[in-house]
Amino acid sequence: MAQEKLLLLKNIRTKGYAADLAAYRAAGGYKALEKVLGKSQGGMTPAQVTEAVKASGLRGRGGAGFPCGLKWTFMPADPKDKPNYLICNGDESEPGTFKDHYLLMNDPHLFLEGMILGCYALSCHHGYIYIRGESMYLIHRVRKAIDELYAEKLLGSNILGSGFDLDLTVHPGAGAYICGEETALLDSLEGKRGQPRFKPPFPAQAGFNGCPTTVNNVETLANVPFIINNGPEAFAKLGTEGNSGTQLVSISGHVQKPGVYEVEMGHNLKSLIEDFGGGVRGGLKLKAIIPGGASSPIMRPESIDIPYDFDSVMKAGSMRGSGALMVFDEDTSIIELANRTIRFFNHESCGQCTPCREGTFWLKNLIRDFVDNAGSEELMQRVDRVAGSILGNTICAFGDAAGAPMQAFGRVFPEEFRKHFLR
Amino acid sequence: MPTFYLDDQPVDFKQGETLLQAADRAGIYIPRYCYHPGLKITAQCRMCLVEITDMGNGRGMPRLQASCATPAAENMRISITSEKALNAQKTVNEFQLVNHPLDCPICDQAGECDLQDISFLYGTGRSEMNYEKRVSGNRDVGTFLMLERNRCIQCSRCERFSRDLVGTHDFAVFNRSHEVSFDTYGDHRIVHRFQGNLADLCPVGAITQRDWRFRKRAWKLKKTPGVCTTCSTGCNITLDSHQNHIYRISPRENLQVNRWWLCDEGRINFRGLNYHPGSSGPGAGPGKKTPRLEEPQLKARGKARDGGWDGVLEALAPLLKEVAAAKGSVAALADTHATNEELFLLKTLLAEGFGSDKLFFPLQKGKAELRAPAGLEDTFLYSLINTDKSPNTAGAQALGLKGLDGPDALKGALGGKVKIMLVLGSPWEDDPIAGDISTLADLVIYLGVGGNAWSKTADVVLPGFTHAEKYGSFVNRNNLVQRIRPAISPPPQARDQVRTLCSLLGALDREANHADGRDVLAALGAAEGPFKGLNWEALGDGGMPLPGKG
Numbered sequence A: 001m002a003q004e005k006l007l008l009l010k011n012i013r014t015k016g017y018a019a020d021l022a023a024y025r026a027a028g029g030y031k032a033l034e035k036v037l038g039k040s041q042g043g044m045t046p047a048q049v050t051e052a053v054k055a056s057g058l059r060g061r062g063g064a065g066f067p068c069g070l071k072w073t074f075m076p077a078d079p080k081d082k083p084n085y086l087i088c089n090g091d092e093s094e095p096g097t098f099k100d101h102y103l104l105m106n107d108p109h110l111f112l113e114g115m116i117l118g119c120y121a122l123s124c125h126h127g128y129i130y131i132r133g134e135s136m137y138l139i140h141r142v143r144k145a146i147d148e149l150y151a152e153k154l155l156g157s158n159i160l161g162s163g164f165d166l167d168l169t170v171h172p173g174a175g176a177y178i179c180g181e182e183t184a185l186l187d188s189l190e191g192k193r194g195q196p197r198f199k200p201p202f203p204a205q206a207g208f209n210g211c212p213t214t215v216n217n218v219e220t221l222a223n224v225p226f227i228i229n230n231g232p233e234a235f236a237k238l239g240t241e242g243n244s245g246t247q248l249v250s251i252s253g254h255v256q257k258p259g260v261y262e263v264e265m266g267h268n269l270k271s272l273i274e275d276f277g278g279g280v281r282g283g284l285k286l287k288a289i290i291p292g293g294a295s296s297p298i299m300r301p302e303s304i305d306i307p308y309d310f311d312s313v314m315k316a317g318s319m320r321g322s323g324a325l326m327v328f329d330e331d332t333s334i335i336e337l338a339n340r341t342i343r344f345f346n347h348e349s350c351g352q353c354t355p356c357r358e359g360t361f362w363l364k365n366l367i368r369d370f371v372d373n374a375g376s377e378e379l380m381q382r383v384d385r386v387a388g389s390i391l392g393n394t395i396c397a398f399g400d401a402a403g404a405p406m407q408a409f410g411r412v413f414p415e416e417f418r419k420h421f422l423r
Numbered sequence B: 001m002p003t004f005y006l007d008d009q010p011v012d013f014k015q016g017e018t019l020l021q022a023a024d025r026a027g028i029y030i031p032r033y034c035y036h037p038g039l040k041i042t043a044q045c046r047m048c049l050v051e052i053t054d055m056g057n058g059r060g061m062p063r064l065q066a067s068c069a070t071p072a073a074e075n076m077r078i079s080i081t082s083e084k085a086l087n088a089q090k091t092v093n094e095f096q097l098v099n100h101p102l103d104c105p106i107c108d109q110a111g112e113c114d115l116q117d118i119s120f121l122y123g124t125g126r127s128e129m130n131y132e133k134r135v136s137g138n139r140d141v142g143t144f145l146m147l148e149r150n151r152c153i154q155c156s157r158c159e160r161f162s163r164d165l166v167g168t169h170d171f172a173v174f175n176r177s178h179e180v181s182f183d184t185y186g187d188h189r190i191v192h193r194f195q196g197n198l199a200d201l202c203p204v205g206a207i208t209q210r211d212w213r214f215r216k217r218a219w220k221l222k223k224t225p226g227v228c229t230t231c232s233t234g235c236n237i238t239l240d241s242h243q244n245h246i247y248r249i250s251p252r253e254n255l256q257v258n259r260w261w262l263c264d265e266g267r268i269n270f271r272g273l274n275y276h277p278g279s280s281g282p283g284a285g286p287g288k289k290t291p292r293l294e295e296p297q298l299k300a301r302g303k304a305r306d307g308g309w310d311g312v313l314e315a316l317a318p319l320l321k322e323v324a325a326a327k328g329s330v331a332a333l334a335d336t337h338a339t340n341e342e343l344f345l346l347k348t349l350l351a352e353g354f355g356s357d358k359l360f361f362p363l364q365k366g367k368a369e370l371r372a373p374a375g376l377e378d379t380f381l382y383s384l385i386n387t388d389k390s391p392n393t394a395g396a397q398a399l400g401l402k403g404l405d406g407p408d409a410l411k412g413a414l415g416g417k418v419k420i421m422l423v424l425g426s427p428w429e430d431d432p433i434a435g436d437i438s439t440l441a442d443l444v445i446y447l448g449v450g451g452n453a454w455s456k457t458a459d460v461v462l463p464g465f466t467h468a469e470k471y472g473s474f475v476n477r478n479n480l481v482q483r484i485r486p487a488i489s490p491p492p493q494a495r496d497q498v499r500t501l502c503s504l505l506g507a508l509d510r511e512a513n514h515a516d517g518r519d520v521l522a523a524l525g526a527a528e529g530p531f532k533g534l535n536w537e538a539l540g541d542g543g544m545p546l547p548g549k550g
């Protein structure tokens, strides 16, 4: 029986863990911060922290898997006229994803330590944590943890006598999936309508309030303390080539034991469903999985005996995305799944790009025809054409996120569409 | 200049220019909806997608790029006609039509609509979108505009204009996805003085000018370049007419003057330019009906005598000669709606015919009338409307006419009653001076277009042309000389002021035979003086700086 590889969830998996500052410290927390900022071990420069993260091979866990250390090097090393910002993306609205929520709720200090280290590495003196506004309890939770840090002088001015000042602010989102996209998040944070920006300029050039900005996912930052404590090699040793470390996987759908599990990068995808998810519930057969949240293309059971990491899932024609594994049993209607998916994407499109705004609307209507058993070969091709015309032609990746899965439903499960042809 | 290649054709670009901007300058059209040279770039409509086969470093880009926002780079190779690019343009336009009502037959934009034009370029004529479309209804959004949201293609030009150039934030984005709507907040009505630009900017018929709606099909219009006469800025305009009726005045691009914009006062100016016998004329508008002068008149102090042009001029000639021979005092008043050519002839008449230099015009103090809202970055729009409400103050000054503050100053400058007073246009029309004139002059000769206080009191009335009916030039407040030309023909009995002034010169045996303003400008340009070297052709549609001045 496969075991979890505990790196981020170590505390959470400890029975009776209180998740407050005292408990986190008792479990060895804020050692990395001491190592970097404290005098006792000589400290580390911001560049050294960035270098360590780069050497660890840590890739962003928000969805795109962009190398975190590399992203940090895009920021001005010595901000003069404009401040640098690190913003944590805790919007987590990708359907099927609930691992950031799990981390923030059950061990907020792990992520906060990573956030403080990140701010130090980027010479940022005011960091923002953007958390989806629907989860007020989560916002209270993180705010309370931050209060604890201020009380213990781990936030504020001159942290650990290092001369490094840092303030952290938690900002509630306002209920839009698109505000998880980093530039829409920045607009939202600035008090504007959350709409993705045209890039360039990239956030590292002109982000929050026009200042150099890095946006990182909660889980990405939560990995930083381990890298500092144990060295980048220890992290790089885990996982597969180019996909280092462990990962949090949100398993949902028709499994016996849905939940968040921590495994090494590259853990077998099938094993994730069977060994951790406990297999398909009710003794039913597996029909399909969506490996990385609603925006990743659907897969058939035959093709899931692969390592679960960014590159392998990509090679198999889908995406690891945010690590949201959705499992569907044989009773699932793929058409209904397509219907739910496109209704979601149509509802959430910010509406600025023509292909995304109109294409998702058109697709929703087309799929509706299949739901009403009024499909046809021609309409199937049209779904493929319309979805394909959104792909790659929009300002932000939402267009791909909506188009790719809609093409995949018909490509991977054509027989399911044919069942809904007009007779 | 650095160069990139568009479908193998070299295109020069300036540093910082985007692909579409450089292509525009090279005269290559890339279809677009959201891009407008006067607005911030958002790259959201995706109509301008191009394939970049080489970024200039030997590598291509896997995805199509929005050419309106992608900076040009040395040796870049792009294609707007590759299969991939064409296909994207086609489908983006198809998407644009998904929720569009296609009500062109009753839409005022038809004929000058970007969506219609581009659809004709790419469309198949057959729709594959057979579902119910979004319906969002019409709204009255301002004193000048109507908003028909069904037609909106969500390009956000209206929002950007309101936010970045006017600073009034009238338009905002509401809702998401296909329900996105550009609208004003609540029942807010737009009241600023640049509303018409929103109708111009809107690439479809979603925002239309009330004055223009349901009046004329756009493709019937004759387009005549002109210059706005509403203030001293001299914004470049197009007079849109059909069958001798002006239906609309729109801005004409001139980066040195008004860029792409025009104020609403300038737009409604067309109302007064249409001539309907006896019913309307300059100054005519709601609540103000002043008839157009149609016949020359020689009045024996109050009683009109009808003799036609020949009769009137014949009767006038001996009167002029008599005064000239007796070296009687003669003065002239002109307003600065008169062209340089008219002012020049008037000055010549006075100097050569009567040896007088008493040539005055009401001087209007010019300064920006509006103040931009605090915090607005680009305040250009607010510099447009000037307090000097005439187009040619600078021209009058260049020709050496004396500007006077008001009627009192005029009385002083005249230094007593004169024998003949020539009046060109309507100087101090609203001041009592026109009524008082009999105490200032024995004989008043009026050259004008509209019936007003001057035409009532003058002894001789000689009907002329409006600026929409004649050739000529004005000098704007930045000393740019700009030309006008006829858009419509004048009432049959009216005569070009230039011709009339020639006749008066002729009556005093001075050789003056100019066919129209172009001729006069040629003479002006040939002689020493402020206009040396200029001629009407050379001015072009963009104007030229007054020689010797900035």
Ligand SMILES: Cc1cc2nc3c(=O)[nH]c(=O)nc-3n(C[C@H](O)[C@H](O)[C@H](O)COP(=O)(O)O)c2cc1C
Pocket: A059, A060, A061, A062, A063, A064, A065, A066, A068, A089, A090, A091, A092, A093, A094, A177, A178, A179, A180, A181, A182, A183, A215, A216, A217, A218, A220, A221, A396, A397, A398, A401
């Ligand atoms: C439509 C859309 C939604 C997204 N939602 C999220 C989200 O909820 N949380 C997140 O961390 N990243 C989200 N992302 C990815 C972010 O844009 C960004 O890449 C990420 O936060 C960067 O962090 P990372 O490098 O640490 O992964 C989204 C991207 C897109 C296109």
Ligand code: SF4
Pocket: A178, A195, A196, A348, A349, A350, A351, A352, A353, A354, A356, A357, A394, A395, A396, A397, A398, A399
């Ligand atoms: S792709 Fe969709 S969500 Fe992204 S910016 Fe364009 S319209 Fe908005």
Ligand code: SF4
Pocket: B151, B152, B153, B154, B155, B156, B157, B158, B159, B182, B201, B202, B203, B204, B206, B207
């Ligand atoms: S109303 Fe016109 S200008 Fe405004 S977004 Fe719609 S189409 Fe564009």
Ligand code: FES
Pocket: B031, B032, B033, B034, B035, B042, B043, B044, B045, B046, B047, B048, B049, B066, B067, B068, B069
């Ligand atoms: S014109 Fe380039 S995206 Fe609209």
